[in-house]
Amino acid sequence: MPKKPMELLSEPMFYVLMAFSRGEMCGTEIASYVAQRSGGRVVIGPATLYTILAKFCKENYIREISVDGRRRTYVITDHGRQAYVREIDRLCRCLGDAAHAEKDGGR
């Protein structure tokens, strides 16, 4: 039977997938995209980045489409897009639960 998908992405993982809204990307492009998009809040170093890219390839969230010298370029897959949307949904639920908690207060 098919493996159950991860039900939670870490913050770096989430931003890596977000980067593919720009289309095909290589590692360093992803890193600078994330830093820029987050206003410098999220900075992904090489160790974290390439660990995540390797994991995402194995999980089929992204796919390598070309190698040019050292540069490896990837695209997101449908499966990866699903994971990304699922993560957005999870974040919304967290915030929704928090808002509800505040409203209900003492019960």
Added chain:
Amino acid sequence: MPKKPMELLSEPMFYVLMAFSRGEMCGTEIASYVAQRSGGRVVIGPATLYTILAKFCKENYIREISVDGRRRTYVITDHGRQAYVREIDRLCRCLGDAAHAEKDGGR
């Protein structure tokens, strides 16, 4: 100099702090609160729960206010409330960046 606060809470940690919107809480009350508030999406087992409570005591996010038999009761501190609000803010930023990414698309 004062230690820099954690800049990110895990999902279980976030929901544990959320539980204190109901006032003082013991471990098992927190666990059932979280399961209920999240509609069963987030379930925190004893290992995770008591690991987090111990960590939060040490970090001064919560404080033990009474012991009755085995039951230990805690309240959230101002410091804990700040961490909780900071986490809400972080979640909002993640969603905001994602929305912006979608809008900008190819650039």
Added chain:
DNA sequence: TTTATAATATCGTTCAATGATATTGTATCA
């Protein structure tokens, strides 16, 4: 050919999550 630079890869450590299991108090009841 050296040198610089861009890009990717890996090591070693730290920390959180978690299933499983153990411990410890309190209450019930024969």
Added chain:
DNA sequence: TGATACAATATCATTGAACGATATTATAAA
């Protein structure tokens, strides 16, 4: 009273992610 059940907390051992530091490799420039 003791045995038993239950509620609540505690701990072990494993797994996996984050990340600073450093190394490797390919291209380009001098």
